[in-house]
Amino acid sequence: MALRAKGGLIAAAAAFVLLVAGGLFLHGWYGAGPLANNAAFIVPDHSTLGSVAGQLEQQGAISSASGFRLRARLLGGAKPVKAGEFMLPAHSSPARILAILQGSEVIRRLVAVPEGMPSIMVYERLMAQPLLSGPIPMPAEGSILPNSYDFERGESRAAVLGRMQAAMKKTLADLWKKRGPDTVAKTPEEALVLASIVEKETGKPSERPMVAGLYSNRLRKGMLLQADPTIIYPITQGKPLGRRIRQSEIAAVNDYNTYSMVGLPKGPITNPGKESIAAVLHPAKTEALYMVADGSGGHAFAATLEEHNANVAKWFALRKARGDL
Structure with missing residues (x-):
């Protein structure tokens, strides 16, 4: 009886030890980790579980690389870790960390290209982004x-x-297929050029079809477009001029200046947005041939030179009242 009781105690003790060991093993996987604060973690391309475990230990995200590898093989499933940058929450368990690295929670950042940003400024923005790598050529104007x-x-x-x-190429192709019968653009490329002028001529989205209609009328009549941004583009490649346009620049003869040439410039003068392209392909039905700022951020439109001159007089009076002149 004594031997049987002693054997029972040994078995119970062994079971207790195994239970404790198992509990510690599971706690080492599912329990809170040592990471004190949220931290970004980068997994390079072609990383292995072993190399990632070493990096995690170095960054203080786990207590033991060898323990992480063992538990990951037994409890973590067969999915490989993914390359990318991930955010590890503070005190993440090893199990949570592996799930993050095996999942799709990659940190993604944004680079914005506003409507009307010329290619030289897009180039500068991309080159100035320190988290990107490698060189790029100067993008073609209107290609973005x-x-x-x-x-x-x-x-x-x-x-x-x-x-x-690729986004511009697809968008232009899709919009061109749906073009209306009143567009003056004979090709997608012409639509892009005219859209770039519309983009630069008005900052008021609701005016885009009207501006497109005005310039469409001028093109049909063989009139000069006389769009100020086409004067500026050869000087600055689309960046702000920062001063008034000079008379010599208005008279300059080149492939862009629509004060000295009939028709469209030889290429876009900025990267137009989807709405400006759509406006050119579906212009407003209007008799307007002239426009001038109206003081509210938009324009006053006119079908005759007489009406236009009256609008210009109102604009100058408004600027004088503001002290701009």
Whole structure:
């Protein structure tokens, strides 16, 4: 009886030890980790579970790389870790960390291209982004669709630029298929050029079809477009001029200045947004041939020179009252 009781005690003790050991093993996987604060963690391409475990230990996200590897193999499933940058919450358990690294919670950042941003400024914005890598050529004007684009740390600038240009190519093709009968654009390229002028001529979205209609009328009549942004583009490549346009620049003869040439410039003068392209392909039905600022951020439109001169007089009177002149 004594031997049987002693054997029972030993078995119970062994079971208790195994239970405690198992509990500690599971706690080492599901319990809170040592990471004191939220932290970004980068998994390079072609990383293994072993190399990631070492990095996690170095960053203080786990207590033991070897313990993490063992538990991951037994409890973590067979999915590989993914390359990218991830956010690890403070005190994440090893189990939570592995789930994050095996999932799709990659940190994504945004680079914004506003409507009407010329390519030289898009180039500068991409080159100034320290989390991107590699060089890019100067993008062709009008080749980028204004939008916000996400990227991962370490991604190539060429890849991000490629998405911007693919978006413009697709958007232009889709809009061209749905063009209306009143558009003066004979090709998608002409639509892009005219849209770039519309984009730069008005900052008021509701005016875009009207401005497109006005310039369409001028093109049909063989009139000079006389769009001020086409004077500025050869001087600054689309950046703000920062001063008034000079008479010599108004008279300059080049492939862009629509004060000295009939028809469209040889290429876009900025990267127009989707709405400006759509406006050119579906212009407002209007008799307007002239426009001038109206003091409210928009324009006053006129079908005759007499009406236009009256609108100009009102604009000058308003500017004088404001002390602008």
